Amino acid sequence: MRLKKNIALSETGFVFDPNTGDSFSLNRIGLEIVEKLRHDKTDQEILNELLENYEIDKASLDKYYFDFVSTLQYYQLIDDTTGHREFL
Amino acid sequence: MEKLPFERPVINKLSAGMPGKFGMKTHISPVTHIDQVGVKELTGQYGSPLFVLSEKSLRQNFSEAKRAFETRYPKVQFAWSYKTNYLNAVCSVFHQEGAWAEVVSGFEYDKAIALGVEGKHIIFNGPDKSRDDLKKAVNNNSLIHIDHFDEMYTLTELAGESENKPKVAIRVNMDTGVYPVWDRFGFNYENGEAWDALNRIMMAGKLELVGLHAHIGTYMLSASAYGIAASKLAELAAQLEKKFGHVAGYIDVGGGFASKNTLKGAYYSGSDTAPGFDEYAEAIAAALVNSRIKPANMPLLILETGRALVDDAGYLLGTVIANKRLSDGRRATIIDAGVNILFTSFWYDHQVNPGQPVSEHTEETTIFGPLCMNIDVIKEAAVMPVLKKGDRVVISRVGAYNLTQWMQFITLRPKVVMIDPEGNVHLIRDSETLETLTSLEKLPGHLKQFRL
Numbered sequence: 001m002r003l004k005k006n007i008a009l010s011e012t013g014f015v016f017d018p019n020t021g022d023s024f025s026l027n028r029i030g031l032e033i034v035e036k037l038r039h040d041k042t043d044q045e046i047l048n049e050l051l052e053n054y055e056i057d058k059a060s061l062d063k064y065y066f067d068f069v070s071t072l073q074y075y076q077l078i079d080d081t082t083g084h085r086e087f088l
Numbered sequence: 089m090e091k092l093p094f095e096r097p098v099i100n101k102l103s104a105g106m107p108g109k110f111g112m113k114t115h116i117s118p119v120t121h122i123d124q125v126g127v128k129e130l131t132g133q134y135g136s137p138l139f140v141l142s143e144k145s146l147r148q149n150f151s152e153a154k155r156a157f158e159t160r161y162p163k164v165q166f167a168w169s170y171k172t173n174y175l176n177a178v179c180s181v182f183h184q185e186g187a188w189a190e191v192v193s194g195f196e197y198d199k200a201i202a203l204g205v206e207g208k209h210i211i212f213n214g215p216d217k218s219r220d221d222l223k224k225a226v227n228n229n230s231l232i233h234i235d236h237f238d239e240m241y242t243l244t245e246l247a248g249e250s251e252n253k254p255k256v257a258i259r260v261n262m263d264t265g266v267y268p269v270w271d272r273f274g275f276n277y278e279n280g281e282a283w284d285a286l287n288r289i290m291m292a293g294k295l296e297l298v299g300l301h302a303h304i305g306t307y308m309l310s311a312s313a314y315g316i317a318a319s320k321l322a323e324l325a326a327q328l329e330k331k332f333g334h335v336a337g338y339i340d341v342g343g344g345f346a347s348k349n350t351l352k353g354a355y356y357s358g359s360d361t362a363p364g365f366d367e368y369a370e371a372i373a374a375a376l377v378n379s380r381i382k383p384a385n386m387p388l389l390i391l392e393t394g395r396a397l398v399d400d401a402g403y404l405l406g407t408v409i410a411n412k413r414l415s416d417g418r419r420a421t422i423i424d425a426g427v428n429i430l431f432t433s434f435w436y437d438h439q440v441n442p443g444q445p446v447s448e449h450t451e452e453t454t455i456f457g458p459l460c461m462n463i464d465v466i467k468e469a470a471v472m473p474v475l476k477k478g479d480r481v482v483i484s485r486v487g488a489y490n491l492t493q494w495m496q497f498i499t500l501r502p503k504v505v506m507i508d509p510e511g512n513v514h515l516i517r518d519s520e521t522l523e524t525l526t527s528l529e530k531l532p533g534h535l536k537q538f539r540l
């Protein structure tokens with residue numbers, strides 16, 4: 001799973017997609033995940049890191065994470081060729 | 089290392105320019121306390137969902153309304169509209185404040201009597217008063233507001249059977265410039281029917297005509313409509329003076345003042361558009377004072393205000409059951425309170441706030457109730473901070489009509505508590521149990537057994 005290459009991301013969680021002209025805002029954890037995705041981390045790596053740092057159980061985290069990622073897909077911010085469909 | 093608190097990750101699309109159906113982004117502040125009592129403690133002790141009424145707000149609203157009218161008109165009397173909220177605790181607060189009872193059915197009439205309201209302080213409205221209801225009301229010297237000629241004839245008959253001369257007013261419907269005109273109730277002003285009814289009452293001499301009544305609608309955003317209604321009733325009173333030398337003791341302009349709720353589809357919020365008590369009072373008092381009624385005969389002004397006194401004293405607390413994403417990508421938040429207990433969600437765009445501290449980040453969502461039905465939408469377009477399962481929400485301004493029109497459906501109706509002015513919480517209606525409902529059922533003998 002990979003973020004589309006030319007997506008602009010600010011430190012405050014502002015996202016701009018030059019492909020569509022759409023802009024978005026992320027909350028802090030959303031931003032953290034998107035940054036990790038941009039660094040080509042795998043879902044497992046990201047989930048492990050979050051689990052370590054946040055007060056949350058694994059089942060809930062999985063649920064929220066994949067829900068979030070499918071929202072990214074819905075907004076077409078994910079490179080569709082990277083084969084992440086197994087999560088949908 | 090201490091772990092950080094988790095918030096669900098979210099991404100929201102930003103739209104430039106015109107506000108969408110979710111409106112402009114506003115900061116949604118949490119409602120963590122109601123009259124200093126914690127929302128968490130309330131649901132912890134009494135369960136969720138839970139209706140909460142603030143006695144302090146009830147009394148404040150009442151004294152505001154009373155002050156608005158009493159500073160403009162010499163003789164004012166409120167009568168609490170039972171149908172708006174007839175929980176005994178609520179009625180008693182208003183009775184303690186001096187309000188009479190305004191009822192529209194035999195059931196409500198009996199409820200007021202059982203609560204200790206004297207018959208002479210009960211106004212009996214409505215199109216469906218049975219002969220027995222009327223008989224009781226005549227014997228108790230209640231104020232009977234006649235809705236149609238059939239009722240007038242029944243009362244005339246009853247007058248012969250009772251020691252008391254029935255005390256009556258007629259309900260008048262009229263054009264006040266607000267449409268549609270509620271012409272189903274009472275006698276029409278413009279076509280002369282109301283004047284005709286008054287003449288018949290005066291000529292027959294069997295009934296004691298004590299007042300004139302109108303209720304021009306509910307959630308009326310126009311204060312001037314009340315000015316017109318009061319003028320027309322005053323004109324009838326002036327004609328009675330002139331033709332019969334009869335003084336109608338009171339003019340009752342009914343209820344219908346808007347609360348601060350926002351109607352669905354309205355662009356501006358109700359707290360910006362609804363007139364205050366002062367504006368309604370100004371319009372009504374001016375109309376009476378400027379009427380042709382002789383100064384010595386100025387009638388008592390009766391108000392049957394319901395919604396505007398109780399709506400913002402009521403809260404519904406609920407809990408998030410789940411978050412979902414609908415097939416088109418929209419967010420959905422499912423809470424444990426459905427439209428069956430929040431009837432007013434069909435016409436109000438209720439204010440919903442989180443019940444605990446939240447982050448700045450918001451998302452657009454639709455809030456659904458737990459019923460297995462498509463219509464179960466509590467709020468179509470909500471901009472909410474990120475909520476997760478188990479979080480509490482507080483729905484505001486739900487005190488009017490919900491606790492009288494709520495339906496039992498697939499689950500049991502919840503508890504209702506009242507917070508007194510000292511901050512003590514009182515259970516004023518218990519939740520239903522399976523037994524509450526099954527005790528009303530009868531199972532025929534041949535259906536008592538089955539084998540699967």
Ligand SMILES: Cc1ncc(COP(=O)(O)O)c(C=O)c1O
Nearest residue numbers: 169303306343344392393394395
């Ligand atoms: C006769 C009468 N009086 C008073 C009321 C109370 O109206 P509201 O709650 O709009 O003030 C109603 C409600 O419909 C009514 O029918």
